[in-house]
Amino acid sequence: MDQPTVGILHPGSMGAAVAACAATNAAAVLWCEAGRSAASAKRAVQFGLTPVAALGELLDRSDIVVSLCPPAAAEDLAHDAAGHRFDGVYLEANAINPERAQRIASLLAPDATVVDGGVVGSPPVGGKTPTLYLSGPTAATERIGVLFEGTAVRTKSLGAEVGRASALKLAYASFQKTSRVLVALAVGMAREHGVDQELIEVASRRTDSYLSEPQYIAKTAARAWRWGPELEEAADTLAAAGLPPEMLRAAASTLARWHDVKDDGELTLIDALDRLAQP
Structure with missing residues (x-):
C-alpha cells in the first residue's frame, strides 16, 4: 500500500x-x-x-x-x-x-x-x-x-463500534484527573492545619492505585452510610479553609445511593454497580 x-x-x-x-x-x-x-x-x-x-x-x-x-x-x-x-x-x-x-x-x-x-x-x-x-x-x-x-x-x-474508544478514554480520565484534584484538596486541607507533611508520610506507605482494586467497590457500598457523612464533614473543613467543597459533597451524594445496603457483607461487585446506576 x-x-x-x-x-x-x-x-x-x-x-x-x-x-x-x-x-x-x-x-x-x-x-x-x-x-x-x-x-x-x-x-x-x-x-x-x-x-x-x-x-x-x-x-x-x-x-x-x-x-x-x-x-x-x-x-x-x-x-x-x-x-x-x-x-x-x-x-x-x-x-x-x-x-x-x-x-x-x-x-x-x-x-x-x-x-x-x-x-x-x-x-x-x-x-x-x-x-x-x-x-x-x-x-x-x-x-x-x-x-x-x-x-x-x-x-x-x-x-467496530464507534464510541468505545472515547468511553475508555473518559472512564480512565475521570479517575486519573479527579484523583489529582482530590490530592490537591487533601493536601490543602492538611496544610491549613499544619499537618501536610504528616499526610504525605501516611500516603507514602501505600502506592497502589485504587482503580486496580474494583473488588473493593462492594465494601465501599456497604460502608457508604458512614463514609458519606464523613465526606460531608471533610467538605465543611474545606469550606472553612476557603477551599472548594463541591467535589466531596458530590462524592457524598453518590455514596447516598448505597445507604440501603448498610454493612451488607454479601454484596457483590455487580450488585453494587447495579445499585449505583439506579437513582
Whole structure:
C-alpha cells in the first residue's frame, strides 16, 4: 500500500507529537497555518510537519485526517471537514463522550470513514509510549494501526463500534484527573492545619492505585452510610479553609445511593454497580 498523506487538526503538544510519529509511515504530514498561534507554528516546525495555507487544501490532499484538539472544538472541526466533503479516514481522537463521537461519525458519513480514538498516556516524546485506542470499521482501524507501526504510539482496536474508544478514554480520565484534584484538596486541607507533611508520610506507605482494586467497590457500598457523612464533614473543613467543597459533597451524594445496603457483607461487585446506576 502506498504511504498516505496525513493531515493533523491541530498541532498542540499531543497532536504535534502524534503527527510526528505518523510521519514515519506517511508520505507527508500536513497542518494548516490559518488562524494558528506562533506556538503552534513553532511546534509544527520542531516536529517536521508540512504547512499548508488553508484547511481546504489540507483536506483535499490528505488520505487520513487526525483530529486532536481541545474537546470543545471537536464538532466544529468535523463540520468543517464535512463541509469540504472530506472522503478519507477521519480519526476523531479527542477526549469527547461516545455520543459526540457517534454524532461526528454520522456528520461525516457517507463521504468519510470515522475511526473513534482515545489517547491514554503522555505525548510520545522523551521515551513516552502512549496507547491510541481505536474503534470503528475494521479496515479503517487497521489502516490507522499500520500508520503508527514501529513508532512510539501503540495502537489497540476495541472493535467496530464507534464510541468505545472515547468511553475508555473518559472512564480512565475521570479517575486519573479527579484523583489529582482530590490530592490537591487533601493536601490543602492538611496544610491549613499544619499537618501536610504528616499526610504525605501516611500516603507514602501505600502506592497502589485504587482503580486496580474494583473488588473493593462492594465494601465501599456497604460502608457508604458512614463514609458519606464523613465526606460531608471533610467538605465543611474545606469550606472553612476557603477551599472548594463541591467535589466531596458530590462524592457524598453518590455514596447516598448505597445507604440501603448498610454493612451488607454479601454484596457483590455487580450488585453494587447495579445499585449505583439506579437513582
